[in-house]
Amino acid sequence: MDNPMDNPMRRFTTTGLNRRRFLAGSATTATALGLPAVTAAPARAGGRGIAAADRYPMWLALLGTAGGPSWWNGITREGISSAVVVDGAVYLVDCGAGAGRQLFRAGLDLADLRAIFITHLHSDHISDYFTLQLYGWYQNLEKAHRPVHAYGPGDRGALPPLFGHPEQVPPVISPDDPTPGLVGMTDSLLRAYATDINDRMRDNLKTDLRRLVVPHDIEIPADVPFHPNDNPTPDMAPFVVHEDDRVRVSATLVKHAPAAPAFGFRFDSHHGSVVFSGDTGVCDNLVRLATGADVLVHEVVDDQWIRGRYGQPPYTPDQEALINHHLTAHTPVADTGRVAERAGVPTLVLNHFVPGNIPESRWAQARKTYSGRLIVGRDLDRIGVGRPAR
Numbered sequence: 001m002d003n004p005m006d007n008p009m010r011r012f013t014t015t016g017l018n019r020r021r022f023l024a025g026s027a028t029t030a031t032a033l034g035l036p037a038v039t040a041a042p043a044r045a046g047g048r049g050i051a052a053a054d055r056y057p058m059w060l061a062l063l064g065t066a067g068g069p070s071w072w073n074g075i076t077r078e079g080i081s082s083a084v085v086v087d088g089a090v091y092l093v094d095c096g097a098g099a100g101r102q103l104f105r106a107g108l109d110l111a112d113l114r115a116i117f118i119t120h121l122h123s124d125h126i127s128d129y130f131t132l133q134l135y136g137w138y139q140n141l142e143k144a145h146r147p148v149h150a151y152g153p154g155d156r157g158a159l160p161p162l163f164g165h166p167e168q169v170p171p172v173i174s175p176d177d178p179t180p181g182l183v184g185m186t187d188s189l190l191r192a193y194a195t196d197i198n199d200r201m202r203d204n205l206k207t208d209l210r211r212l213v214v215p216h217d218i219e220i221p222a223d224v225p226f227h228p229n230d231n232p233t234p235d236m237a238p239f240v241v242h243e244d245d246r247v248r249v250s251a252t253l254v255k256h257a258p259a260a261p262a263f264g265f266r267f268d269s270h271h272g273s274v275v276f277s278g279d280t281g282v283c284d285n286l287v288r289l290a291t292g293a294d295v296l297v298h299e300v301v302d303d304q305w306i307r308g309r310y311g312q313p314p315y316t317p318d319q320e321a322l323i324n325h326h327l328t329a330h331t332p333v334a335d336t337g338r339v340a341e342r343a344g345v346p347t348l349v350l351n352h353f354v355p356g357n358i359p360e361s362r363w364a365q366a367r368k369t370y371s372g373r374l375i376v377g378r379d380l381d382r383i384g385v386g387r388p389a390r
Protein backbone atom coordinates (compact mmCIF):
# COMPACT_ATOMS: atom_id res chain seq x y z
CA MET A 1 0.00 0.00 0.00
CA ASP A 2 3.03 2.25 0.06
CA ASN A 3 3.31 2.35 -3.69
CA PRO A 4 2.57 5.95 -4.69
CA MET A 5 0.45 4.68 -7.56
CA ASP A 6 -1.92 3.11 -5.03
CA ASN A 7 -2.50 6.44 -3.37
CA PRO A 8 -5.90 7.87 -4.26
CA MET A 9 -4.68 11.40 -3.51
CA ARG A 10 -1.80 11.18 -5.95
CA ARG A 11 -3.86 12.39 -8.86
CA PHE A 12 -4.17 15.80 -7.17
CA THR A 13 -0.49 16.24 -6.60
CA THR A 14 1.73 14.65 -9.16
CA THR A 15 1.79 16.68 -12.30
CA GLY A 16 1.56 20.27 -13.26
CA LEU A 17 -1.19 19.35 -15.68
CA ASN A 18 -3.38 17.89 -12.97
CA ARG A 19 -2.61 20.76 -10.64
CA ARG A 20 -3.64 23.24 -13.28
CA ARG A 21 -6.85 21.37 -13.90
CA PHE A 22 -7.59 21.19 -10.18
CA LEU A 23 -9.99 23.97 -9.39
CA ALA A 24 -9.10 25.77 -12.57
CA GLY A 25 -10.16 29.38 -12.67
CA SER A 26 -10.24 29.70 -8.91
CA ALA A 27 -9.34 33.39 -8.88
CA THR A 28 -12.25 34.38 -11.07
CA THR A 29 -14.57 32.07 -9.14
CA ALA A 30 -13.69 33.83 -5.90
CA THR A 31 -14.43 37.20 -7.43
CA ALA A 32 -17.69 36.01 -8.92
CA LEU A 33 -18.85 34.67 -5.56
CA GLY A 34 -18.16 38.01 -3.92
CA LEU A 35 -15.63 36.56 -1.50
CA PRO A 36 -13.73 39.11 0.55
CA ALA A 37 -10.54 40.38 -1.00
CA VAL A 38 -7.44 38.93 0.59
CA THR A 39 -6.01 41.69 2.72
CA ALA A 40 -2.37 42.61 3.06
CA ALA A 41 -0.75 40.73 5.91
CA PRO A 42 -0.05 42.64 9.13
CA ALA A 43 3.56 42.98 10.21
CA ARG A 44 4.93 39.68 11.44
CA ALA A 45 7.35 39.01 14.24
CA GLY A 46 10.10 36.39 14.41
CA GLY A 47 10.39 32.94 12.86
CA ARG A 48 12.44 31.79 9.92
CA GLY A 49 11.35 32.11 6.30
CA ILE A 50 12.57 28.76 5.07
CA ALA A 51 13.14 28.44 1.33
CA ALA A 52 12.03 32.05 1.00
CA ALA A 53 8.40 31.17 1.75
CA ASP A 54 7.29 34.59 0.56
CA ARG A 55 7.82 33.42 -3.02
CA TYR A 56 5.34 30.58 -2.62
CA PRO A 57 1.60 30.99 -3.24
CA MET A 58 1.13 28.04 -0.83
CA TRP A 59 3.00 28.01 2.44
CA LEU A 60 2.58 26.96 6.01
CA ALA A 61 3.29 28.71 9.27
CA LEU A 62 4.08 26.89 12.49
CA LEU A 63 2.16 28.93 15.04
CA GLY A 64 2.95 26.82 18.09
CA THR A 65 5.09 23.71 18.27
CA ALA A 66 4.89 22.38 21.85
CA GLY A 67 2.91 19.22 22.54
CA GLY A 68 1.02 18.25 25.66
CA PRO A 69 -1.15 20.19 28.13
CA SER A 70 1.87 21.69 29.87
CA TRP A 71 3.65 25.00 30.37
CA TRP A 72 7.04 23.45 29.87
CA ASN A 73 9.69 24.90 32.13
CA GLY A 74 11.78 27.45 30.25
CA ILE A 75 9.54 27.07 27.22
CA THR A 76 9.98 29.12 24.08
CA ARG A 77 7.22 27.28 22.22
CA GLU A 78 3.48 27.98 22.27
CA GLY A 79 0.81 25.26 22.15
CA ILE A 80 0.30 23.23 19.00
CA SER A 81 -1.24 25.05 16.05
CA SER A 82 -0.36 25.58 12.39
CA ALA A 83 -1.67 27.61 9.48
CA VAL A 84 -1.77 26.75 5.79
CA VAL A 85 -1.98 29.72 3.42
CA VAL A 86 -3.13 29.21 -0.17
CA ASP A 87 -3.29 32.28 -2.41
CA GLY A 88 -3.85 34.35 0.72
CA ALA A 89 -6.65 32.22 2.21
CA VAL A 90 -5.85 30.92 5.70
CA TYR A 91 -6.62 27.47 7.10
CA LEU A 92 -5.87 26.51 10.71
CA VAL A 93 -4.85 23.09 11.94
CA ASP A 94 -5.44 22.73 15.68
CA CYS A 95 -5.85 25.57 18.17
CA GLY A 96 -3.53 24.94 21.11
CA ALA A 97 -2.67 27.53 23.74
CA GLY A 98 -1.66 30.80 22.12
CA ALA A 99 -3.01 29.95 18.64
CA GLY A 100 -4.81 33.27 18.15
CA ARG A 101 -1.95 35.44 19.33
CA GLN A 102 0.53 33.46 17.25
CA LEU A 103 -1.67 33.82 14.19
CA PHE A 104 -1.30 37.58 14.52
CA ARG A 105 2.42 37.33 15.21
CA ALA A 106 2.70 35.30 12.00
CA GLY A 107 1.31 38.30 10.13
CA LEU A 108 -1.99 36.55 9.32
CA ASP A 109 -5.44 38.11 9.46
CA LEU A 110 -8.68 36.47 10.61
CA ALA A 111 -10.45 38.22 7.73
CA ASP A 112 -8.70 35.66 5.51
CA LEU A 113 -9.63 32.63 7.64
CA ARG A 114 -11.55 30.02 5.66
CA ALA A 115 -11.63 26.89 7.82
CA ILE A 116 -10.35 25.26 11.01
CA PHE A 117 -9.35 21.61 11.28
CA ILE A 118 -9.07 19.90 14.67
CA THR A 119 -7.09 16.66 14.63
CA HIS A 120 -8.51 15.35 17.92
CA LEU A 121 -10.07 16.62 21.11
CA HIS A 122 -7.12 16.53 23.51
CA SER A 123 -6.94 19.85 25.32
CA ASP A 124 -3.50 20.78 23.98
CA HIS A 125 -5.08 20.91 20.48
CA ILE A 126 -8.27 22.81 21.34
CA SER A 127 -7.67 25.05 24.35
CA ASP A 128 -7.72 28.20 22.16
CA TYR A 129 -10.45 26.97 19.79
CA PHE A 130 -13.12 29.07 21.47
CA THR A 131 -10.82 31.88 22.55
CA LEU A 132 -10.03 32.35 18.88
CA GLN A 133 -13.74 32.93 18.26
CA LEU A 134 -14.39 35.15 21.29
CA TYR A 135 -11.35 37.37 20.69
CA GLY A 136 -11.57 36.98 16.92
CA TRP A 137 -15.03 38.56 17.11
CA TYR A 138 -13.16 41.84 17.70
CA GLN A 139 -10.23 41.04 15.40
CA ASN A 140 -11.68 40.82 11.88
CA LEU A 141 -13.43 37.45 12.19
CA GLU A 142 -16.62 39.26 11.19
CA LYS A 143 -14.90 40.19 7.92
CA ALA A 144 -14.11 36.56 7.04
CA HIS A 145 -16.00 34.75 4.32
CA ARG A 146 -18.99 33.29 6.19
CA PRO A 147 -19.17 30.91 7.68
CA VAL A 148 -15.73 29.76 8.69
CA HIS A 149 -16.12 25.98 8.81
CA ALA A 150 -14.59 24.08 11.71
CA TYR A 151 -14.08 20.34 11.30
CA GLY A 152 -13.20 17.90 14.05
CA PRO A 153 -13.98 14.52 15.57
CA GLY A 154 -17.55 13.56 16.30
CA ASP A 155 -18.83 12.08 19.54
CA ARG A 156 -16.51 9.26 20.62
CA GLY A 157 -19.59 7.15 21.30
CA ALA A 158 -18.17 5.29 24.31
CA LEU A 159 -15.94 6.06 27.25
CA PRO A 160 -12.39 4.75 26.86
CA PRO A 161 -11.49 1.60 28.77
CA LEU A 162 -9.84 1.87 32.16
CA PHE A 163 -6.09 1.59 31.84
CA GLY A 164 -4.06 -0.59 34.19
CA HIS A 165 -5.46 -1.65 37.53
CA PRO A 166 -6.87 1.39 39.30
CA GLU A 167 -7.98 0.81 42.86
CA GLN A 168 -11.06 2.92 42.28
CA VAL A 169 -13.09 3.49 39.15
CA PRO A 170 -13.02 7.27 38.55
CA PRO A 171 -16.28 9.20 38.43
CA VAL A 172 -17.64 10.26 35.03
CA ILE A 173 -17.85 13.94 34.12
CA SER A 174 -21.14 14.82 32.42
CA PRO A 175 -22.54 11.25 32.51
CA ASP A 176 -25.43 12.15 30.18
CA ASP A 177 -22.96 13.30 27.52
CA PRO A 178 -19.47 12.09 28.50
CA THR A 179 -17.71 12.12 25.11
CA PRO A 180 -19.00 15.05 23.02
CA GLY A 181 -17.60 15.72 19.57
CA LEU A 182 -16.75 19.13 18.11
CA VAL A 183 -20.39 20.12 17.52
CA GLY A 184 -21.46 19.15 21.03
CA MET A 185 -18.40 20.80 22.54
CA THR A 186 -19.02 24.04 20.65
CA ASP A 187 -22.65 24.07 21.78
CA SER A 188 -21.58 23.63 25.39
CA LEU A 189 -19.00 26.40 25.07
CA LEU A 190 -21.60 28.77 23.65
CA ARG A 191 -23.86 28.04 26.61
CA ALA A 192 -20.99 28.33 29.10
CA TYR A 193 -20.12 31.79 27.74
CA ALA A 194 -23.75 32.85 27.19
CA THR A 195 -23.53 35.76 29.65
CA ASP A 196 -20.65 37.34 27.72
CA ILE A 197 -21.96 36.48 24.27
CA ASN A 198 -25.48 37.78 24.90
CA ASP A 199 -24.03 40.95 26.44
CA ARG A 200 -21.91 41.66 23.38
CA MET A 201 -24.70 40.85 20.92
CA ARG A 202 -27.08 43.22 22.73
CA ASP A 203 -24.72 45.94 23.89
CA ASN A 204 -22.14 45.97 21.06
CA LEU A 205 -24.54 44.63 18.44
CA LYS A 206 -22.03 42.00 17.40
CA THR A 207 -22.92 39.46 14.72
CA ASP A 208 -24.32 36.20 16.06
CA LEU A 209 -21.16 34.20 16.79
CA ARG A 210 -22.91 31.01 15.64
CA ARG A 211 -23.08 32.44 12.12
CA LEU A 212 -19.35 33.20 12.00
CA VAL A 213 -17.93 29.78 12.80
CA VAL A 214 -19.93 26.63 12.07
CA PRO A 215 -18.64 23.35 13.54
CA HIS A 216 -18.89 20.00 11.79
CA ASP A 217 -18.32 16.52 13.17
CA ILE A 218 -16.21 14.68 10.61
CA GLU A 219 -18.16 11.70 9.34
CA ILE A 220 -16.05 8.60 8.99
CA PRO A 221 -17.06 6.73 5.82
CA ALA A 222 -19.63 4.05 6.57
CA ASP A 223 -17.50 1.27 5.08
CA VAL A 224 -14.61 1.94 7.49
CA PRO A 225 -14.91 -0.48 10.45
CA PHE A 226 -14.06 2.16 13.08
CA HIS A 227 -14.76 1.50 16.74
CA PRO A 228 -13.34 3.89 19.36
CA ASN A 229 -12.15 1.08 21.64
CA ASP A 230 -12.01 -2.10 19.55
CA ASN A 231 -10.70 -0.71 16.25
CA PRO A 232 -9.69 2.97 16.47
CA THR A 233 -7.34 2.93 13.46
CA PRO A 234 -8.65 0.55 10.80
CA ASP A 235 -6.74 0.38 7.54
CA MET A 236 -8.42 2.87 5.20
CA ALA A 237 -8.11 5.21 2.26
CA PRO A 238 -8.11 9.00 2.83
CA PHE A 239 -11.45 10.75 2.37
CA VAL A 240 -12.36 14.35 1.55
CA VAL A 241 -13.67 16.52 4.40
CA HIS A 242 -13.56 19.99 2.83
CA GLU A 243 -13.22 21.51 -0.60
CA ASP A 244 -13.34 25.09 -1.80
CA ASP A 245 -11.84 27.14 -4.61
CA ARG A 246 -8.35 26.99 -3.06
CA VAL A 247 -7.90 23.56 -1.47
CA ARG A 248 -9.13 20.07 -1.07
CA VAL A 249 -8.63 18.72 2.46
CA SER A 250 -8.59 14.99 3.12
CA ALA A 251 -8.44 13.06 6.37
CA THR A 252 -7.48 9.66 7.62
CA LEU A 253 -7.68 7.96 11.00
CA VAL A 254 -4.36 7.92 12.83
CA LYS A 255 -3.15 5.94 15.83
CA HIS A 256 -3.61 7.87 19.06
CA ALA A 257 -5.66 5.54 21.23
CA PRO A 258 -7.45 5.97 23.48
CA ALA A 259 -8.06 9.36 21.83
CA ALA A 260 -10.40 8.37 19.01
CA PRO A 261 -11.25 9.32 16.44
CA ALA A 262 -7.93 11.09 15.78
CA PHE A 263 -7.21 12.45 12.32
CA GLY A 264 -4.31 13.40 10.10
CA PHE A 265 -5.07 15.98 7.39
CA ARG A 266 -3.80 16.58 3.88
CA PHE A 267 -4.13 19.87 1.98
CA ASP A 268 -3.92 19.69 -1.81
CA SER A 269 -3.96 22.75 -4.01
CA HIS A 270 -2.82 23.34 -7.55
CA HIS A 271 0.43 24.67 -6.04
CA GLY A 272 1.36 21.71 -3.86
CA SER A 273 0.43 19.55 -0.91
CA VAL A 274 1.11 19.37 2.81
CA VAL A 275 0.17 16.71 5.36
CA PHE A 276 -0.26 17.07 9.12
CA SER A 277 0.15 13.89 11.13
CA GLY A 278 -1.84 15.04 14.15
CA ASP A 279 -0.91 13.05 17.25
CA THR A 280 -0.09 9.50 16.21
CA GLY A 281 2.11 6.51 16.62
CA VAL A 282 3.60 4.95 13.51
CA CYS A 283 0.69 4.04 11.26
CA ASP A 284 0.15 2.91 7.68
CA ASN A 285 -2.83 5.23 7.22
CA LEU A 286 -0.57 8.24 7.71
CA VAL A 287 2.05 6.90 5.30
CA ARG A 288 -0.71 6.47 2.73
CA LEU A 289 -2.00 10.01 3.33
CA ALA A 290 1.49 11.50 3.03
CA THR A 291 2.67 9.58 -0.02
CA GLY A 292 3.32 11.97 -2.87
CA ALA A 293 2.99 15.10 -0.70
CA ASP A 294 5.55 17.90 -0.79
CA VAL A 295 5.74 18.46 2.98
CA LEU A 296 4.95 16.27 5.98
CA VAL A 297 4.48 18.05 9.31
CA HIS A 298 4.92 15.35 11.93
CA GLU A 299 4.57 15.13 15.70
CA VAL A 300 7.47 13.76 17.73
CA VAL A 301 8.22 12.48 21.22
CA ASP A 302 11.56 11.91 22.87
CA ASP A 303 11.42 8.24 23.82
CA GLN A 304 14.43 8.65 26.15
CA TRP A 305 12.54 11.33 28.07
CA ILE A 306 9.45 9.12 28.32
CA ARG A 307 11.51 6.28 29.74
CA GLY A 308 13.34 8.63 32.08
CA ARG A 309 10.06 9.62 33.73
CA TYR A 310 9.81 6.11 35.09
CA GLY A 311 13.30 6.03 36.55
CA GLN A 312 16.11 3.74 35.60
CA PRO A 313 15.58 0.28 34.13
CA PRO A 314 14.76 -2.44 34.86
CA TYR A 315 11.11 -1.41 34.77
CA THR A 316 8.23 -3.23 36.38
CA PRO A 317 5.62 -4.75 34.02
CA ASP A 318 3.27 -1.87 34.91
CA GLN A 319 5.95 0.70 34.06
CA GLU A 320 6.70 -1.06 30.77
CA ALA A 321 2.98 -0.99 29.96
CA LEU A 322 2.83 2.75 30.65
CA ILE A 323 5.94 3.44 28.59
CA ASN A 324 4.54 1.45 25.66
CA HIS A 325 1.21 3.21 26.08
CA HIS A 326 2.94 6.56 25.45
CA LEU A 327 5.20 5.32 22.70
CA THR A 328 2.46 3.71 20.62
CA ALA A 329 0.28 6.84 20.71
CA HIS A 330 3.18 9.12 19.69
CA THR A 331 6.15 8.77 17.36
CA PRO A 332 9.74 8.52 18.63
CA VAL A 333 12.36 10.68 16.89
CA ALA A 334 13.95 8.00 14.72
CA ASP A 335 10.56 6.72 13.56
CA THR A 336 9.49 10.13 12.24
CA GLY A 337 12.34 9.88 9.72
CA ARG A 338 11.33 6.35 8.79
CA VAL A 339 7.71 7.37 8.21
CA ALA A 340 8.77 10.28 5.99
CA GLU A 341 11.15 8.01 4.10
CA ARG A 342 8.40 5.44 3.51
CA ALA A 343 6.05 8.14 2.26
CA GLY A 344 8.77 9.54 0.01
CA VAL A 345 8.14 13.15 1.05
CA PRO A 346 11.00 15.53 0.21
CA THR A 347 10.53 17.73 3.31
CA LEU A 348 9.86 16.62 6.89
CA VAL A 349 8.92 19.28 9.45
CA LEU A 350 8.87 18.22 13.09
CA ASN A 351 6.44 19.80 15.54
CA HIS A 352 4.41 18.94 18.67
CA PHE A 353 7.62 18.44 20.65
CA VAL A 354 7.22 16.39 23.83
CA PRO A 355 8.91 17.50 25.94
CA GLY A 356 8.78 21.06 24.67
CA ASN A 357 11.99 22.25 26.28
CA ILE A 358 14.97 20.11 25.24
CA PRO A 359 17.75 21.10 22.80
CA GLU A 360 16.99 20.95 19.08
CA SER A 361 19.96 18.66 18.56
CA ARG A 362 17.93 15.86 20.11
CA TRP A 363 15.20 16.23 17.47
CA ALA A 364 17.75 16.50 14.66
CA GLN A 365 18.50 12.80 15.26
CA ALA A 366 15.71 12.15 12.76
CA ARG A 367 18.35 12.85 10.09
CA LYS A 368 19.78 9.41 10.77
CA THR A 369 16.69 7.73 9.35
CA TYR A 370 15.65 10.27 6.70
CA SER A 371 17.36 11.28 3.48
CA GLY A 372 15.24 14.36 2.67
CA ARG A 373 15.22 17.92 4.04
CA LEU A 374 14.57 17.91 7.79
CA ILE A 375 13.26 21.04 9.51
CA VAL A 376 13.14 20.98 13.31
CA GLY A 377 10.27 23.41 13.60
CA ARG A 378 10.26 26.62 15.60
CA ASP A 379 7.29 28.83 16.35
CA LEU A 380 6.52 31.24 13.49
CA ASP A 381 8.63 29.39 10.93
CA ARG A 382 7.23 29.88 7.42
CA ILE A 383 7.79 27.09 4.94
CA GLY A 384 7.01 27.17 1.22
CA VAL A 385 4.91 24.29 -0.13
CA GLY A 386 5.17 22.91 -3.66
CA ARG A 387 6.28 25.28 -6.37
CA PRO A 388 7.29 28.91 -5.97
CA ALA A 389 5.53 31.53 -8.06
CA ARG A 390 7.20 32.25 -11.37
Ligand SMILES: [Zn+2]
Pocket residue numbers: 067068080122124125279352
Ligand atom coordinates in the same frame (compact mmCIF):
# COMPACT_ATOMS: atom_id res chain seq x y z
ZN1 LIG B 1 -1.07 16.59 21.58
Ligand SMILES: [Zn+2]
Pocket residue numbers: 120122256259279
Ligand atom coordinates in the same frame (compact mmCIF):
# COMPACT_ATOMS: atom_id res chain seq x y z
ZN1 LIG C 1 -3.19 14.00 21.76
